[in-house]
Amino acid sequence: MPSIRVGFAAPTGPDPxxxxxxxxFGRVVGLDSLLFWDHFQDFTPRxxxxxxxxxxxxxxxxxxxxxxxxxxxLASLARSAxxxxxxxxxxxxLRHHPVAxxxxxxxxxxxxxxxxxLGVGAGERMNTEPYGIPFDHPVSRFEEAIRIIRLCLDGPGxxxxxxxxxxxxxxxxxxxxxxxxPQVWIAAQGPRMLQIAGRYADGWxxxxxxxxxxxxxxxxxxTTAARQAGRDPTSITASxxxxxxxxxxxxxxxxxxxxxxxRFHAVATHSAETWKAAGSEHPFGxxxxxxxxxxxxxLDRDQLEHAMRDVxxxxxxxxxxxxxxxxxxxxxxxxxxxxxQHISLMATSYSISEKLAKYVWRAVPSIIRRLRxx
Numbered sequence: 001m002p003s004i005r006v007g008f009a010a011p012t013g014p015d016p017x018x019x020x021x022x023x024x025f026g027r028v029v030g031l032d033s034l035l036f037w038d039h040f041q042d043f044t045p046r047x048x049x050x051x052x053x054x055x056x057x058x059x060x061x062x063x064x065x066x067x068x069x070x071x072x073x074l075a076s077l078a079r080s081a082x083x084x085x086x087x088x089x090x091x092x093x094l095r096h097h098p099v100a101x102x103x104x105x106x107x108x109x110x111x112x113x114x115x116x117x118l119g120v121g122a123g124e125r126m127n128t129e130p131y132g133i134p135f136d137h138p139v140s141r142f143e144e145a146i147r148i149i150r151l152c153l154d155g156p157g158x159x160x161x162x163x164x165x166x167x168x169x170x171x172x173x174x175x176x177x178x179x180x181x182p183q184v185w186i187a188a189q190g191p192r193m194l195q196i197a198g199r200y201a202d203g204w205x206x207x208x209x210x211x212x213x214x215x216x217x218x219x220x221x222x223t224t225a226a227r228q229a230g231r232d233p234t235s236i237t238a239s240x241x242x243x244x245x246x247x248x249x250x251x252x253x254x255x256x257x258x259x260x261x262x263r264f265h266a267v268a269t270h271s272a273e274t275w276k277a278a279g280s281e282h283p284f285g286x287x288x289x290x291x292x293x294x295x296x297x298x299l300d301r302d303q304l305e306h307a308m309r310d311v312x313x314x315x316x317x318x319x320x321x322x323x324x325x326x327x328x329x330x331x332x333x334x335x336x337x338x339x340x341q342h343i344s345l346m347a348t349s350y351s352i353s354e355k356l357a358k359y360v361w362r363a364v365p366s367i368i369r370r371l372r373x374x
Contacts, residue, residue, distance in 0.1 A: 004332060004333075004340060004342065006371060008035070009241050010035075010346065010347070012039070012067050014061060014066040016076065019034075019077060023084060024080070025361065031364075034081070034087075035086075035344055036089060037089060039067050040130075041130075042065050044261075044296060045299050046063055048264060050062070054261060054264075056353060057350075057351055074086050081113065085115070087117030087118055088118060088119045089185075090121040090187045091119065094135065095123070098146070099152060099171070110177055112180065115180045115183055118149070118185065120185070120186060122142040124293070130297070137165070144166050145165075147161070147163075152173050155173050186200065187241075188205075189206045194218060194225055198225020199229040199231070202235070203237035204238050205240070207240070209319050210335065212337065215340065237341055240343055240344065241346065243265070243319065244320065244348055245323075245348050246360065248359060252356075257320065268291065280312045283303065283310070325363050329370045
């Protein structure tokens with residue numbers, strides 16, 4: 001049986017020592033990849049983060065929005081990463097020019113043993129609108145940007161490109177790292193993004209819960225788009241970025257699933273469509289699209305607290321990998337049957353309690369071992 005490779009995805013946070021520890025841990029246990037978000041801010045408003053009993057992490061980290069620049073962090077980790085692939089999970093093309101994105105990824109490749117993963121998506125409101133950056137035509141802009149990024153990575157040479165959003169005229173781009181060219185993994189979920197991923201991606205990195213049926217249907221659309229573009233679908237690594245709540249017992253995992261941080265995540269990052277499918281109305285209205293529309297510091301804490309009490313259990317169960325190590329492994333195997341080849345885990349339970357945070361370090365090696373032959 002083929003193996004499912006296991007990676008980690010994480011916010012950049014204010015403490016680089018944690019990520020140095022994570023790299024060392026990854027080398028010992030056989031972690032495939034370590035990807036960092038490219039955010040100006042976190043998903044959680046300060047008022048909720050600092051509220052009593054929300055997360056033990058607030059004792060040492062006053063604000064969730066203290067985010068290190070991922071390119072700087074990745075460069076600092078590159079020499080010690082060994083066989084662990086480093087990258088972004090994900091950056092986007094609204095704040096960054098596509099040539100700058102390609103340059104950063106290739107620069108990282110000069111420092112790493114293995115080709116970096118350039119996870120890239122179309123962006124969201126939280127990292128644009130509060131900073132005066134328009135959030136308009138994100139997918140159309142992304143499509144042009146990814147074509148330019150591919151031209152840069154497939155170079156060297158001078159680039160000519162004439163589009164609606166970007167124009168390059170004889171633009172020299174000669175940076176190349178033979179044998180370690182970054183892989184482009186696209187965070188595609190909707191129909192247009194899946195079409196783009198099918199044409200241009202080396203990897204697919206969605207983030208939409210743990211339903212094997214949903215994953216299989218989206219993967220089918222991706223492979224169809226690849227064939228229509230004259231590509232071999234098997235050349236695209238099928239991954240998934242997903243939160244994990246793992247505990248010594250299922251009862252502890254169920255309790256963690258009902259915790260305020262997890263309920264907040266379900267409110268803030270899931271769309272009204274997802275809530276409607278679970279038989280409920282989203283507290284932010286019928287047009288809310290989930291994390292794409294999230295602007296944390298505009299949210300009212302009282303409204304959030306009320307909404308967190310009313311999250312349907314079905315949404316909680318379908319959002320996260322949760323349970324014991326056995327439960328998590330079995331859930332990932334079902335996704336493997338739906339096409340998954342790589343899982344990028346977010347240690348969601350890390351924020352719930354110090355006990356669960358410590359347990360993550362014990363659980364992950366077992367998960368990796370058991371997925372080597374799923």
